[in-house]
Amino acid sequence: MTKRDQSVREATVADVARAAGVSKAQAARALGGYGAVSEQVLSVVIAAADQLGYRPNQLAKSMTTGRSNSIGVVVGDIENAHFGLALRGISDEVRREGYTVVLVNTDEDLEAEASAVQELLQQRVAGLVVAPCSSNETTHLESAQARGHAVVLFDRGIHALDFDTVRVEFADAALEVGRVLLDAGHRRIGYVSSQRVGGSYERGMDLGLSPVADRVAGIERAFAEAGDRWDPSLVRFNAASDEALAAACAELLDRPEPVTAVVCSDSLIALGVLGQIKRRGLRIPEDISVVAYDDFPWTELVEPPLTVVAQPVYDMGREAARALLRKLGHRVPAERLPLRAHIVERSSVGTPRAQPQPSPVR
Amino acid sequence: MTKRDQSVREATVADVARAAGVSKAQAARALGGYGAVSEQVLSVVIAAADQLGYRPNQLAKSMTTGRSNSIGVVVGDIENAHFGLALRGISDEVRREGYTVVLVNTDEDLEAEASAVQELLQQRVAGLVVAPCSSNETTHLESAQARGHAVVLFDRGIHALDFDTVRVEFADAALEVGRVLLDAGHRRIGYVSSQRVGGSYERGMDLGLSPVADRVAGIERAFAEAGDRWDPSLVRFNAASDEALAAACAELLDRPEPVTAVVCSDSLIALGVLGQIKRRGLRIPEDISVVAYDDFPWTELVEPPLTVVAQPVYDMGREAARALLRKLGHRVPAERLPLRAHIVERSSVGTPRAQPQPSPVR
């Protein structure tokens, strides 16, 4: 109905040229600001253009030049503030060079991701920024890159070689999390993540190039430093839904020897875990200690304020965008933003309440 | 550098046609699934196509048909979970009809909004979903619509006539907020919003067609019901930055007769106000009551759990998308999602501490 059809047809270069009494080529040059154009022609064309309300057709432009002015961004969950913030970083950076962002949400679903990539390439975006949902099944990304498309990964890496990947450095912070907890006297430390993993966690298991892998490894390292080992059965994955998360919490909190501390892999998990803890009437940090990844404002406002690992999410987005722009041949400031996570100690970690100590440490 | 150029040129219909030994027109028909094509030709073309790894060029398609498969979404702040959620709703709904989303963030800046609209139209998006940042300065939107483009507004309305607008119904909930507070005995009620308004608030001031207007009106109505009037100096706008928000809180909390309750216009404001309250060592609800708009998970986890106004943000997004799809001539389920806000009473509203009551009520 509300189709413009012929009715309100947009003015084209040809229209402008006709109105200005010059050739299409000259009008295009004047409008596009390329080639040689006399003052004369320039002014008369400009006049005709805004007389007709001419707006360049970006589609046509992209088609002829082969250069597109949009980039594709693929994330698992925009609703998650983590990605919201990263997206903001990407968008801000990329706009500066005149690109717009085509966004696709995949619900962390591999197939959706693959078809998103496909779709974006069909739209001939200039490049792709992707937070891959799997480290292993990545043929869609590899083939995209193989076909010569500019691809940058962020937040998570994949095993395939040769991918530009922008990630936050978690090794130090994760080790620190382990140390803080261990120093406070915790030994039964739970870890909850929404990452999809087949089967249950085992030491040395391949978790892909995800931040989760680094975070788990950090705690394991802290245990090793302390001459101890972390019970792998306390690492719970696949807590993507409310039910799964509740189940994971149940397994950690309702066992004969419940965990004395929980590390939450992201803010969504933290929200869920906090809810579960509250439901059980447990107090933080007297009954249970909590550490969460991602330092969003609300983490400071809960009672008690949460000890968290802050990460430069916005900067990660910007840096990913810059990496893509570089691939696209743009001159982008060389200095890279440092992407290091750091722990922010607040009040959600305490000493575990005295309880029949299990085996370790004498 | 990583330019595909000629090197890995994408296969085109012409290439496929050549490989299949048929005319370009036939190949196009087979590939595009239109017109009459024999089984014979169909199979040989399909074979040639995936032999060559043919991917249709969406750009070219859009150009020739004049139909685009992307829609533009313009919001003030993606980082804000409110818009993140709405965007999710829009995206989910629109995908179903095969559209992708081109997102532009405006930082609630009018000029940015205008140029975003411009840019998106140049990209020839099929339609626009916009959360306008001003109710008055809307020539960019009006002219877009006048030129025959499909435009749907959401979250906020504008004064210009004839715009499809999808908004949550706040009248009842806002009145209820006023009543709850008034019933609890509050008279000095502060309201904090990030909305940009010139000058300070006065009764009957035009706040545009924003949800904020409804929310303020609701409280005013509750006051009227109680035979009282709301002191307009307690309504603070323009709290967009941390500093501005701090200043607004200072004006409300540090006056001789500080407010006994604060209504926060959105979750970002709530975060800030809670921080300010905490900084002053005030207790909720003993020293001050708080009501916040937007029921995000964290509002239930702070101490005490916040009384909030829940609103169907995701559904609002979906409904906005549907409205646009309808304009675009798609058949979309007729039943509209109900978009009504409702109050969720938790524990952040209490009776104001006894203090020299001001003038009202006996």
Next chain:
DNA sequence: TGATGAGGTGAGACCGGTCTCAATCTTGAG
């Protein structure tokens, strides 16, 4: 048996830009 029409096909115009190429027009140097 010839007219009718549906199904299948290819040639080529078209969408709205960019860009190459050759023609024309200015210059300034010699």
Next chain:
DNA sequence: CTCAAGATTGAGACCGGTCTCACCTCATCA
């Protein structure tokens, strides 16, 4: 004053699809 370099210009091809139109082949019907 002559000539070549450089500026300005227009014609038309091109990008990769869609779509119209004319034409061809059969099967069907009278």
